[in-house]
Structure formats: structure tokens, C-alpha cells
Amino acid sequence: MPTPSDTFIENRDRIQPNQTNNYDTAHGGIVMKFMDEVGAMSAMRFSGEQCVTAAVDALDFKRPIPRGDIAVVTAWVFDEGETSVKVRLTAERENPLTGECERTSESVFTFVAIDEDGRPVTVPDLEIESERDEQLRDRGLDAQN
Incomplete structure (x- = not known):
């Protein structure tokens, strides 16, 4: 049985000029795309x-990610249903010169596992084996409240 730690993924993308808006910061849709892709990887690993993607909970953009900074997206599975998994996602901006990070966005995405014909399939049960697993699960559950 997979654990939250097994599904933890952190990905980095440097924000390029073609990914920015008129304010020279990352388009919200680009950040959401990064989150969706990393979330799907976590769900598939689980x-x-x-x-x-089946659903996206409230996705707030708390601060921008400037061009040239790095978008750091983290994801992990914290809950499961019969055919679905809930993935906690966070995005941060990271200064590539200093490593300074600041939270920019967060959400919970729900993904559905499908077979080769596109039909939903059963997912395994989430297992909690360590203190880190408990912390990740609790952080995900807290995000829903």
C-alpha cells in the first residue's frame, strides 16, 4: 500500500518570458498547469x-512569481476514495540566486484513476507508516477545512 511519503513530488520550473503576463510575472494558467502536472504524477505514483483531473478546490494566487524566478511545486496524496485520490499542492517562488522561497499558491486537486479505455478503476488504500506520513496526511486534511 502506498504512503503519502511515497507520493511526495517536488518539481521546479524557471519562469520564462513566454510564460508571463503584462506584469512580467507568471500567468496564473501556467502555474495551474504546473500544479496539475505534478499533482497527476503524484496521483499516478499512488x-x-x-x-x-476531476476537480480543483479553491486556488488562490497569493503573490506573483516574477520572470526568472523558479516555480517550486510540491504534491502528495493525502486521501483516497474508491477510484479517486486527493492531492495537496503548493506552489512557491524561489529566487534562483539566493534560494529564498515564498508561498504563492495552494490547493487540493482530485484525480481519478482510469484504465486504458478511460474507465475509472479502483485505487489502493492509503497507508500511514511514519510520522512524516501522518504530518503530510494532516496537512492535506487541514487544507480542506
Whole structure:
């Protein structure tokens, strides 16, 4: 059975000029795309199946990510249903010269595991084996409240 730690993924993308808006910061849609992709990777690692996005909880953009900074997206599975998984996602901006990080966005995405015909399939149960697993699960559950 997979654990939250097994599904933890952190990905980095440097914000390029073609990914920015008129304010020279990352388009919100670009940040959401990064979050969706990393969330799907986490869900697939958990389920062992292809996964598609089913829902996105409130996604607030608390601060921008300037061009040239790095978008750091983290994801982990914290809950499961019969065919779905809930993934906690955070995005931060990281200064590439100093390593300074600041939270920019966060959300919970729900993914559904599907077979090769696109039909939902059962996912395994989430297992909690360590203190880190408990912390990750609790951070995900707290995000929903």
C-alpha cells in the first residue's frame, strides 16, 4: 500500500518570458498547469494507473512569481476514495540566486484513476507508516477545512 511519503513530488520550473503576463510575472494558467502536472504524477505514483483531473478546490494566487524566478511545486496524496485520490499542492517562488522561497499558491486537486479505455478503476488504500506520513496526511486534511 502506498504512503503519502511515497507520493511526495517536488518539481521546479524557471519562469520564462513566454510564460508571463503584462506584469512580467507568471500567468496564473501556467502555474495551474504546473500544479496539475505534478499533482497527476503524484496521483499516478499512488494508484499505479493513469490519472485525470476531476476537480480543483479553491486556488488562490497569493503573490506573483516574477520572470526568472523558479516555480517550486510540491504534491502528495493525502486521501483516497474508491477510484479517486486527493492531492495537496503548493506552489512557491524561489529566487534562483539566493534560494529564498515564498508561498504563492495552494490547493487540493482530485484525480481519478482510469484504465486504458478511460474507465475509472479502483485505487489502493492509503497507508500511514511514519510520522512524516501522518504530518503530510494532516496537512492535506487541514487544507480542506
